[in-house]
Amino acid sequence: MTQPKRSIFQSLSAKIFFRIFVIYFFIASVLTAFQMVDVYVRHKHSFIQKLDVYSSSIERSLALAIWDFDEMRLESISDGVLKIPLVTGVSVRELMLGQAIVQKGQVPGKLGEAGSQNSGSLEVTFSFLEEDIIERPLTIYREGNDKPIAVLTLYSNQAMMIEGVKYSLLIILCSAVLKTLSLWFLFTLVLRRHLVKPLKELTDIVQGVNFGSISSSIIEKHKGEDELTRLSVxxxxxxxxxxxxxxxxxxxxxxxxxxxxxxxxxxxxxxxxxxxxxxxxxxxxxxxxxxxxxxxxxxxxIPNPVFYKHSDGDYRVVNEAFKSEFRIDDYNDNDCDKLTDGDFLDESGAAQEDKADAGIMSTREALTYESSLVDSRGNVHELLISKAPLKATSSQYQGVVGMMVNIENRKVLERELRTFATIDGLTGCYNRRYFMEQAQKEVSRGNRHHYLMALLYLDIDLFKHINDENGHHVGDRVLKQFASVCKGVCRDGDIVGRIGGEEFAIMLTHTTFDSAYEVANRLRTIIEGTEMNTRESIKITTSIGVSMVGHGIDLESSIQRADAALYQAKKMGRNRVECYQHIEQKGA
Missing domain, CATH: 1.20.5 (Single alpha-helices involved in coiled-coils or other helix-helix interfaces)
Structure with a gap:
């Protein structure tokens, strides 16, 4: 009779032990897997980050070497990179022509070429390496300029990355197995001693309990102050x-x-x-x-967009003008899905408005500002926005209320006024004030980056005679076509301005003395051969004064020198180019 009871409780303890251990084993397996994945991911991230750091550390020197076409320096830099333990290959490819400047070590394209010249077993090895290649490209920009010139790519492989982490993964796995075996032994020992035996004794005591009496044999058997005897009493x-x-x-x-x-x-x-x-x-x-x-x-x-935005970022109230402004007519205030900035604005606009609302909530002050918001359809909304925090209690704020005014017409007028203030209305060139401002900025950049510029001063020969003979309307057409020819000859980075009347000025950036003289002569020749499109056939000529800017020659001095050279060209018979440097040499 006692033996079946004992087997029942032993079976129950075994079930409890098995379920506890299964749960523990599952949790331990998952945690071990997560830990191994985390160690692998962290190591991989650190590995790639080191490659990026190596790329960034040589970016500036590599850009200078590429720009100066310094092959020895390129070879030296690439050899130094290949000495880094993590790097197996390096490639530098020019963006403009798409040609490889440098390819060293294990580079994917290079591996394929080498494999075609060797044995079949060597081809299999290189194919395996090429599948496991890790590459980190970096665009190289010219120093002081945002124009990309080349792409630097550092290569490594999975085998090298795994080599650095495999011992850590093995230690984690062995530790998990050791802990599991230790807990198996402890669970078995504890359950046998503290669960199976007490349950069997408690069963014997409970069988002796009648309604109001306990068997004396059981009481004598379990005399003492232990928990089981007390429980039966x-x-x-x-x-x-x-x-x-x-x-x-x-x-x-x-x-x-x-x-x-x-x-x-x-x-x-x-x-x-x-x-x-x-x-x-x-x-x-x-x-x-x-x-x-x-x-x-x-x-x-209210004819203008009005809204209430809750502190959680949802728009709880918007009027019809707000819906019409952003074309969200399908939205209803009672909808379960609340309207947010991201539903009708692009990512940058939504972030801008969230930031402004957070500032209002923190400072608890009203704010009025102008903003150009782009909606989800790509339309730009020029708005004057007024916002204020909305109180929930005397010390708590529950959101922001505000109103918007569309100021697109005002912005158009502002842009037109800005154009009138910078562009000559007749020729489309910069006016004198804006030309001087842009030329001074270019001179400052040239001084910082140590490059030369040239200033051309142009004057239409006998322009007063053209006006007197043909009228001012013909003179205006001549000025327009003259300006068009000047802008057609110049590059995108050059600055063309009308200084006054028939006088024009051109700032040639990144230009040597010989190049400036050549451009001035080419411009003079083109203008001489151009027939002005008026009712009568009119041909004009121009006199040009040239002066260099940079290396100690500021803009004001260059203007005075170019003007003096222009005066000399007029004096020498017009339709010619004179350089201030030539005048100085003749005077000396």
Whole structure:
């Protein structure tokens, strides 16, 4: 009789132990896998980051070497990179022609070429390496300029990266297996001693418990102050107390019935009060609904976009003008899906508005500002936005309320005024003030980056005679065509301006003395051969003064020198190019 009981409890403990261990084994396996993946990912990220750091460290020197066509320096830099343990190959490819400047080490394209010249086994090895190649490209920009000139690519492979992390993964796996075996042994020892044996003894004691009595043999067998003996005595005492509690419960039940009848009477009174309260709630609800309708009509009657944005980023109230401005007519204030900035603005606009609203909530001050917002369809909205924080309590703020005014027409007028202030209305060239401003900026850049510029001063020969003979309307056409020819000869980076009347100025950037003289002669020749499109056939000529800018010659001095050279060209018979440097040499 005792043996079957023991096998039952042993079976139960085995089930408990098995389930606990399965759960532990699953959790330990998942955590070990996560830990191994985390170590691998961190190592891979560190590996790639080191390649990026190596690329960045040689970016500037490599850009200078490429720009100067310094092959020895390129070879030296590439050889130094290949000495880094993590780098297996390096490639530098020119962007303009797409040609490889440098290819060293294990480079994918280079590996394919080498493999075609060797044995079949060597081809398999290179194919495997090429599949595991890790490459980190970096665009090289010319120093001081945002124009890309080449792409630097560092190569490595998976085998080298795994080599650095495999011992860490093996230690993690061995540690997990060791902990699992240790816990298996501890669980087995603890459950056998502290669960199976006590359960068997407790079963023997409970079998000896009758209603109000305990078997004396069991009591004698379990004499002492241990927990099992105390538990069996408590079971016997509990049965006696339950009988006493049953009698007390019957008396309490009769008293409870009396109290229930009294409470029924009170309940009827509460019901009457509840009916009166519901009536008042209905009246108040109607008043609130009426006030809500009035506020909705008031907001909708405002012709400008009005909104309320909650602190969680959702728009809780928007009027029809707001919906019309951003074309979100399908949105309803009662929709479960709340409207956010990202639903109708592009990513940058949504981030800008979130930042502005966060600032208003933190400073608790109203804010008015102009903003150019791009909606999700790509349309630009020029807006004047006024916002203020909305209080929930005396110290808490629940969101932002605001109004928008479309100022697109005003922005158009501002752009037109800005054009009128910088562009000559007749020729389309820069006016004198804006030309001087842009030329001074270019001179400052040239001084910083140590390159030369040239200034051309041009004057249409005998232009007063053209005006007197043909009228000012013909003179205006001549000025327009003259300016068009000048802009056609110049490069995109050159600056063309009308200084006044028939005088023009051209700033040639990144230009030597010989190049400037050549451009001036070519421009003079083209103008001499150009027939002006007027009612009568008119040909014009131009005199040009040339002066260099840079290396200690500022803009003001260059203008004076170019003007002096122009005067000399006029004096020498017009339709010619004179350089201030030539005049200085003749004077010397």
């Amino acid at each position: 408590v079971f016997n005492q509990m049965l006696l107390r339950l009988q006493e509690a049953g009698d007390e419960l019957e008396d309490s039940n009769s008293k409870l019935n009396t109290e229930i009848r009294q409470k029924h009477a009170v309940l009827h009174e509460v019901q009457d009060l509840n009916d009166k309260l519901e009536h008042r709630v209905e009246m108040r609800t109607e008043e609130l609904a009426s006030a809500h309708d009035f506020m909705s009509q008031l907001i909708e009657s």
